Structure formats: structure tokens, C-alpha cells
Amino acid sequence: MNMDFKSILERARRILLLTAPLVLLQPVTALAALDLLKVPALQSSLAAKGMLLGIATAGERRLVAVGERGIIVYSDDNGASWKQAAVPVSVSLTAVRFASKDQGWAVGHDGVILHSRDGGETWEKQFDGNDANALVIAELEARLKATQDAADKAAGKAKEAANEALEATRNALEDVKAGAEFGPGRPLLGLWFRDENEGLAVGAFGQVFHTADGGKHWESWGGRINNPEGLHYNAIIQLPDGALLIIGEAGKLRRSRDGGARWETLDTGYSGHFYGAVAVPESKVLLAFGFAGNIYRSEDDGKSWQAVERLTRKPLIGGLRLADGTLLLVDSDRRQLTSRDNGKTFSIGAAQTGRAVAALLPVLVQGQLAVCGTGGATLLKPNSAGN
Numbered sequence: 001m002n003m004d005f006k007s008i009l010e011r012a013r014r015i016l017l018l019t020a021p022l023v024l025l026q027p028v029t030a031l032a033a034l035d036l037l038k039v040p041a042l043q044s045s046l047a048a049k050g051m052l053l054g055i056a057t058a059g060e061r062r063l064v065a066v067g068e069r070g071i072i073v074y075s076d077d078n079g080a081s082w083k084q085a086a087v088p089v090s091v092s093l094t095a096v097r098f099a100s101k102d103q104g105w106a107v108g109h110d111g112v113i114l115h116s117r118d119g120g121e122t123w124e125k126q127f128d129g130n131d132a133n134a135l136v137i138a139e140l141e142a143r144l145k146a147t148q149d150a151a152d153k154a155a156g157k158a159k160e161a162a163n164e165a166l167e168a169t170r171n172a173l174e175d176v177k178a179g180a181e182f183g184p185g186r187p188l189l190g191l192w193f194r195d196e197n198e199g200l201a202v203g204a205f206g207q208v209f210h211t212a213d214g215g216k217h218w219e220s221w222g223g224r225i226n227n228p229e230g231l232h233y234n235a236i237i238q239l240p241d242g243a244l245l246i247i248g249e250a251g252k253l254r255r256s257r258d259g260g261a262r263w264e265t266l267d268t269g270y271s272g273h274f275y276g277a278v279a280v281p282e283s284k285v286l287l288a289f290g291f292a293g294n295i296y297r298s299e300d301d302g303k304s305w306q307a308v309e310r311l312t313r314k315p316l317i318g319g320l321r322l323a324d325g326t327l328l329l330v331d332s333d334r335r336q337l338t339s340r341d342n343g344k345t346f347s348i349g350a351a352q353t354g355r356a357v358a359a360l361l362p363v364l365v366q367g368q369l370a371v372c373g374t375g376g377a378t379l380l381k382p383n384s385a386g387n
Contacts, residue, residue, distance in 0.1 A: 110186075268288055
């Protein structure tokens with residue numbers, strides 16, 4: 001495999017960052033002895049107080065949150081009390097989404113995709129990293145053959161470009177095959193469903209999986225996006241205009257206006273991770289936010305970007321647009337950043353009590369913000385201060 005030393009170090013760093021949280025959760029001997037994809041989540045009266053990493057609504061009243069060790073909890077009283085769901089795996093779960101009050105999906109470590117038919121009370125495994133490895137290898141093998149055919153027919157500069165693409169595809173295939181030898185280790189981090197049939201799951205190393213039948217079958221769509229570095233995808237959302245947006249590593253956003261058939265890359269010029277985005281469609285404003293309080297803003301529908309003044313050094317874990325047009329972002333310390341000028345400037349509220357949070361529900365619950373993280377899920381009153 002033709003990779004320079006810097007590329008090898010960077011790949012090793014990213015793998016370590018992704019796997020370190022899971023390794024720290026349990027003793028090495030326990031991890032070696034157990035296949036967490038086959039171990040049901042432990043039922044505990046303290047489940048709702050664990051580390052929760054994603055939160056969604058199921059219908060009008062139910063909240064569902066997912067987290068470490070396969071924990072899924074649900075509440076029908078706006079978070080006053082929680083019940084634990086029956087979950088067939090013990091891997092960390094990172095995101096959850098419901099297409100209706102009954103039909104929902106969750107994703108997480110080891111490439112797992114879970115499905116619920118009863119509003120999140122019980123779950124079944126539809127897919128995992130072993131399936132993901134097989135699909136990605138098959139996709140790359142098909143792409144390698146097509147690229148080889150193109151290289152054989154090309155000449156001059158076109159042949160040079162084709163040979164470079166051939167080498168990149170060959171390297172990507174070798175990487176995935178090497179990773180597959182260690183098992184299903186690539187996490188899924190983001191999830192979107194249009195309805196009860198069609199959905200996408202995205203994750204580390206450029207993984208994208210699509211279903212058109214509610215998760216009975218999945219196919220790899222990673223090759224539809226130009227991502228030769230295998231950059232991570234941290235989240236996927238649908239913008240108000242219907243476009244899909246994948247938010248990820250190295251300051252890059254991937255947008256599709258045709259349901260995922262074709263994707264364009266929006267490069268903000270930032271070199272770090274983004275975790276979310278908020279759009280103001282009537283003014284073509286798009287905000288991307290993430291690591292260390294960084295916010296980048298475009299007012300020409302993603303063609304050009306400018307950094308917004310940074311008010312916090314903590315990760316910005318979620319955001320939404322309120323009914324009055326106020327843009328609101330939340331950092332991991334529960335501080336709220338608000339803007340009344342479509343994201344040109346923000347003001348930051350006072351620090352709030354409570355443990356660190358990891359996710360924000362992008363809709364209000366009884367006029368409040370639903371967040372989850374260390375110690376479970378809680379509701380916060382939105383700040384009224386703005387620009």
C-alpha cells in the first residue's frame with residue numbers, strides 16, 4: 001500500500017480517537033471475551049442516569065435517548081421519569097431517529113443499526129459492522145474494476161488521472177480489508193430517515209449506508225461522495241429546502257439535492273470537526289458548528305464561508321432555529337449562544353449547572369431544550385438574550 005508516513009500516523013491517530021472511549025469502558029479481558037453485538041444491554045434502575053449520546057422524539061409526546069453500553073431509555077412525561085428499553089446489544093449507541101411514533105432506528109459502535117416497531121420500547125438488530133465490511137468491500141471491488149477499465153482506455157493526462165484514481169481505490173480497498181480482519185470496529189455516528197422506508201446512516205471513515213425498505217436491506221453509498229481521505233461523517237440532517245447535508249471532519253460538508261444520488265462538497269476552510277448545522281433558507285444563510293466553539297457562516301448557499309467570532313472553547317453539540325428566527329447553539333457545558341442577525345454575531349449566556357452534555361434535540365419540548373449527556377437527559381429553558 002502506497003502511503004506516506006504522515007498519512008499512516010494520521011490514520012492511526014484517528015483510529016485511536018475513535019476506539020479509545022470504548023476501550024476505557026471495560027477491562028481488556030472482558031472485551032476480548034465478549035462479543036458486545038451479541039450481549040443484551042444490562043437492565044438497571046440507573047440506566048437513565050448513564051452517559052446518553054443521542055435523543056429524539058417518537059410521535060408528539062415520547063422522548064427516546066440512547067447511549068453507552070447499549071442503553072436506550074424513553075419518557076412519556078417530558079423527561080420527568082424514564083423507562084429502559086430492551087436492547088439486544090451492549091455497544092455504545094450514538095444517534096437515534098424516529099420516522100413515526102412507532103418506527104425508529106438507532107446507530108452506534110461496531111457499525112450497529114437497531115430498529116424499533118413500538119416507539120422505542122423494544123429493539124432488534126438489523127445490521128452491524130460485519131455487514132458493513134462486506135458491503136464496502138464489494139462496492140470498492142466493483143469500483144476498482146470500473147477504474148481499471150477506465151485507466152486501460154485512457155491516454156495522456158487522462159490516463160495519469162485514471163491511474164491516480166486507481167491507486168486511491170486500491171489503497172481504500174486494502175484499508176477496509178485490513179480493518180475487517182479485526183472485526184466490526186467502525187462506528188456509525190449519524191442517522192436520517194425520510195419516512196418509514198428510506199433512510200441513511202453515516203459514520204467513521206466515510207461510511208454511508210442506504211435503505212429503501214425500512215432497514216431490511218442496506219447498501220453502501222460511500223462511493224457516491226468524493227472522499228479519498230476517508231474523512232469521518234459525524235451527522236446527517238435534512239435542510240428546510242429538502243437537501244441532505246452530511247456534517248463531518250476537516251471542515252467539510254457534503255450536500256445532496258436529489259436524495260443522495262449525487263453529492264457536492266462544501267469546503268468551509270476550517271480544518272477541524274463539525275458536529276451540526278443550521279440553515280436560514282430565505283436568506284441563503286448556512287451555519288456549521290463544532291469542535292472548540294468554532295462556527296462558520298455562509299450567506300451565499302455554501303459557496304463561500306467566514307469564521308464567526310468564537311465565544312466558547314467547548315464543543316458546540318447542537319443547534320436550532322426558534323420560531324421567532326433566533327438561532328440558538330448549545331455547547332457541552334450547557335451554555336447557550338444566541339443570534340438575532342442570522343448568525344453574523346452571537347451572545348453567550350451564563351454557565352448553567354449540570355454535567356456535560358453531548359447532544360441536543362433540534363426541536364423544543366414544551367418550550368424547552370432537551371439535552372443529554374453525562375448523567376442522562378434534562379430540559380433547559382432557552383435563553384431570551386440575543387443580538
